[in-house]
Amino acid sequence: MSQARIRAPRIQGIATCVPARRFDNVADTTEFTAEEVRKVVGMAGVSARRVADEQTCSTDLCFGAAQALLDELNVDRNTIDVLIMATQTPDYFMPSSSCLLQQRLGLPTTCAAFDLNLGCSAYVYGLWLAASLLASSNVRRVLLLNGETPTRYADKADRSVALLFGDAGSATLLERRDAGEADDWSFVLHTDGAGYDDLIIRGGGFRDRFCADPRSHYVAMNGSNVFNFTIRVIPPLIRDTLELASRDRDAVDYYIFHQSNRFIMNHLMKKAGLAAERVPIILDQFGNTGGPSVPLTITQGALARPADRALRLMLLGYGVGLSWGSALVDLEPGARIVHTEWPHG
Secondary structure, three states: OEEEEEOOOEEEEEEEEEEOOEEEHHHHOOOOOHHHHHHHHHHHOOOEEEOOOOOOOHHHHHHHHHHHHHHHHOOOHHHOOEEEEEOOOOOOOOOOHHHHHHHHOOOOOOOEEEEEOOOOOHHHHHHHHHHHHHHHOOOOEEEEEEEEOHHHHOOOOOOOOOOOEOOEEEEEEEEOOOOOOOOOEEEEEEEOHHHHHHEEOOOOOOOOOOOOOHHHHOOEEOHHHHHHHHHHHHHHHHHHHHHHHOOOHHHOOEEEEOOOOHHHHHHHHHHHOOOHHHOOOOHHHHOEOOOOHHHHHHHHOOOOOOOOOOEEEEEEEEEOOOEEEEEEEEEOOOOEEEEEEEOOO
């Protein structure tokens, strides 16, 4: 377990972007019977999803989010020192998606850019990296992008995943703050690679690049293992994060869970003793979008934001890897929240 308390940066804004196409699981699904669809929807809690077309990649969704955010903030793009792109659905194996987005967003060549290959925990890990850079170097601004198009790797004939996933991109702009200006942020991070094959795309990488079985190019999920893992690790993660920050459970305004599955989330809330009003759930209309589900819940979860103080959020990411982590952060009243659709207009 890695734990860290890091000098808090300022979140200047968070933006999310989803495909304009809305897929209604009940009305639009043709691969399964109506009864099968009702059972899956009832269990997973996903009534509708946003689905990208074949030409749309995670970079497009992150570009849409970043453009909207930078325009909203009227930020000089030359002041952005680092771009982090977190994704497991890149445009290419090489070059990195971050290089494509640096050019596309018009960021300076002095901007350091790199990819982070993580899935459901990516947003939490990305915030940890961004906060660490801002606290320990001369970096003044970091643009964190997190985007996924998991509908593109879900087999439409696989009932365990076909009705679950949605696509989304996000952009978060963070700015360095001097020591003592705000409470530290707290992070707790874990990894257990022994469960690597519980969520996996076996084909296409260099272990099996040109696999003969076309099913190997789609995600395979061991649902029972993922459920048991999540129920086992997340309640202690919440406890450890509160202890690290010297906070009690009620000091957190909202617990922002990765929007994995309604059945799992209900179990987590009950086991962790969290009131439903502190756990916003949006996957009924957006599906499981992977790591971007965390910022998407912030922009779309109807969070009540006090005008006179920062909103304290515990962000929780968990899944493929197996990887899981938490971030206890503050969202100040002046932070901009933006949401848009792709393509624009």
